[in-house]
Amino acid sequence: MAREQDILKRPAPKRPPRLTSRRIGIHTSSAGGVQNAAERAYRLGCNTFQIFSSSPRQWAPYELGEPHCAEMNRLRASYDLKPLVIHTNYLVNLASSNELFLQKSMQAFRGEVERALSLCAEYLVLHPGSFRGSDREQGLLRTAAAIAASTEGLDLDRGGLTILIENTAGAEFSLGGSFEQVAEVLERLRGVVPVAACIDTCHTHVAGYDIVSEEGLYATLQHLDATIGLNHVKVWHCNDAKAARGSKLDRHQHIGKGTIGKETFRILLNDLRLAHAAFIAETPIDLPGDDRRNIDALKKLVG
Ligand SMILES: [Zn+2]
Ligand SMILES: [Zn+2]
Numbered sequence: 327m328a329r330e331q332d333i334l335k336r337p338a339p340k341r342p343p344r345l346t347s348r349r350i351g352i353h354t355s356s357a358g359g360v361q362n363a364a365e366r367a368y369r370l371g372c373n374t375f376q377i378f379s380s381s382p383r384q385w386a387p388y389e390l391g392e393p394h395c396a397e398m399n400r401l402r403a404s405y406d407l408k409p410l411v412i413h414t415n416y417l418v419n420l421a422s423s424n425e426l427f428l429q430k431s432m433q434a435f436r437g438e439v440e441r442a443l444s445l446c447a448e449y450l451v452l453h454p455g456s457f458r459g460s461d462r463e464q465g466l467l468r469t470a471a472a473i474a475a476s477t478e479g480l481d482l483d484r485g486g487l488t489i490l491i492e493n494t495a496g497a498e499f500s501l502g503g504s505f506e507q508v509a510e511v512l513e514r515l516r517g518v519v520p521v522a523a524c525i526d527t528c529h530t531h532v533a534g535y536d537i538v539s540e541e542g543l544y545a546t547l548q549h550l551d552a553t554i555g556l557n558h559v560k561v562w563h564c565n566d567a568k569a570a571r572g573s574k575l576d577r578h579q580h581i582g583k584g585t586i587g588k589e590t591f592r593i594l595l596n597d598l599r600l601a602h603a604a605f606i607a608e609t610p611i612d613l614p615g616d617d618r619r620n621i622d623a624l625k626k627l628v629g
């Protein structure tokens with residue numbers, strides 16, 4: 327990854343960035359404190375954004391004090407940045423058949439929910455996990471049960487927080503490679519804790535769904551509506567793919583530069599049935615400015 331000059335070290339933009347009728351953003355660095363992510367997202371021209379509230383591949387959470395949260399809320403209000411999406415740490419596996427690891431994951435996930443609540447985030451995205459050592463059905467059951475158990479006593483409704491189950495590339499033991507699997511977890515948690523879905527375009531494509539041909543994309547949307555329900559998809563992760571359809575290889579690519587292509591994103595961004603959702607890129611930064619270029623590429627496709 328190329329070293330990029332931090333946008334916060336450059337002078338602030340003179341004019342507010344051009345926005346569209348859709349909520350469009352990108353996964354943003356929290357370096358220097360979570361509140362800095364809001365300022366970065368605004369300067370990149372976003373009106374929504376996603377962050378980690380812990381190091382993505384370590385157990386230690388970020389230091390999150392009262393002043394950080396207050397500043398985050400102040401910046402979000404003044405820049406109209408919403409929703410705030412938090413992505414759960416990648417180590418968390420709520421489907422683990424190893425009791426010790428499951429306990430550790432549940433403890434970490436509870437911390438994720440507590441931090442999301444204290445940051446007033448609207449959404450917390452979670453991968454449904456890996457069923458290695460067990461079977462898929464048991465895995466889905468365990469994930470749903472672990473979400474319920476680890477959020478016990480926390481008032482997500484009052485905090486306005488919804489947990490989003492993300493579909494995955496479906497490699498080997500990973501859960502969530504089909505819309506049905508995501509729908510099953512949602513079904514089991516309905517009435518227990520606020521849940522909905524996050525659909526990742528790269529994962530959908532490499533899991534085998536056709537979202538490239540126009541006909542295929544509409545059929546896939548219809549299938550998504552019949553299983554999860556389009557109104558339950560609160561966040562779209564907008565990532566082009568490096569790998570082929572059906573390859574199960576999760577490698578994100580710049581918008582319009584991969585095996586999906588920009589027309590898919592044009593259709594998704596302009597479909598009125600999806601207008602309630604936030605569209606968030608998790609694209610690579612290979613060259614300085616790639617984050618802004620990907621946001622601009624998405625914004626250009628609206629309308
Ligand atoms: Zn994603
Ligand atoms: Zn991915």
